[in-house]
Amino acid sequence: MQLSLDQASGLCRMAALGAGASEEAAQSLAAATVAAEAEGNAVVGFAHLIDYLEALEAGRIDGKAEPVVSRPALALYLCDGRGGIPQTGFDRCADDLAKAAKLFGIAAFSQKNAYTCGALGYFTRRLAEHGLVSLAATNGPALMAGAGSTRPVYCTNPLSFAAPSANGAPLVIDQSSSATAFVAIRQAAEAGEKIPEGWALDAAGEPTTDPQAAMKGALLAFGGNRGANLALMVEVLAAGLSGANWSLDAPPFDRGTRGPATGLFILAIEPKLLEADFEHRIARHLDRLRRQYGVHIPGSKGAEATRKAATHGISVPTDIVRRVSEFAERHSS
Known part of the structure; x- marks a missing residue:
């Protein structure tokens, strides 16, 4: 179905409200x-929204949660999401x-x-739009084997990095520590x-190309131990610093x-405090990489797709x- 962005946003908001979210949470979830x-x-658009809606319905997400934000230091924001969606807590802090x-x-x-x-x-793209360089890390329930392990100990534990670029789309890198995302396994x-081979292990710890067996086993890290080490780094940043559940202790999403x-x-x-001409320097460098060396620049494709979607809408x-409409109808009734 073809939907304008306004139609899509309205449908997502109504569905979230129908599933039990507050107005604030519904708007945050619709925007993301x-x-x-x-x-x-x-993969993390409308298809993943259903996971949120079902989690709201089942109580895995508290749709009325009120995040509590404190500032242990002037440049540190510590948020307790109180069992709600992560976007709401960030939305409350993003401008500050x-x-x-x-x-x-x-x-x-x-x-x-x-x-999750x-x-x-x-999150990082939004900060890049403020002219900031940003790094983000998050964890979730254990789905991926660690270095030397055949059992799940980490989530897909992604990292994202973004940087503003003059007169163009920001550089945005968003990738999991696993060879693929769990939702891609589920879709298959x-x-x-x-x-493909190299994505997952079955419950016996053997390599598998069967997605059903993979969901009962463990995802594999990209690059072997290197990817698994990145997952551990993400775990420390996301769960260790915040006091959140380690992936091993997190209930399923x-x-x-x-x-x-x-x-x-x-x-x-703030890059300008380190290099006043940062945005123009990175723009020139990214252009050189793209034009002279054929390098794919992460973020440019998504920005172009977003521009087209603003005019032509999206196909779902x-x-x-x-x-999704089933949940929206509950709010309407």
């Missing part, structure tokens, strides 16, 4: 969902976080006790398709009645729209 879908990241980074040169946001984040680049299972209560860490840096599978 539509942003992901508009930039072509459908940006102001603090510009004033002090660097500022950090650390959150615990929230649901969806598209992590959503639903479609009855095999997954897609079943049960308890939320994962995991963490999010975001660092924001009919069955997903129908499922």
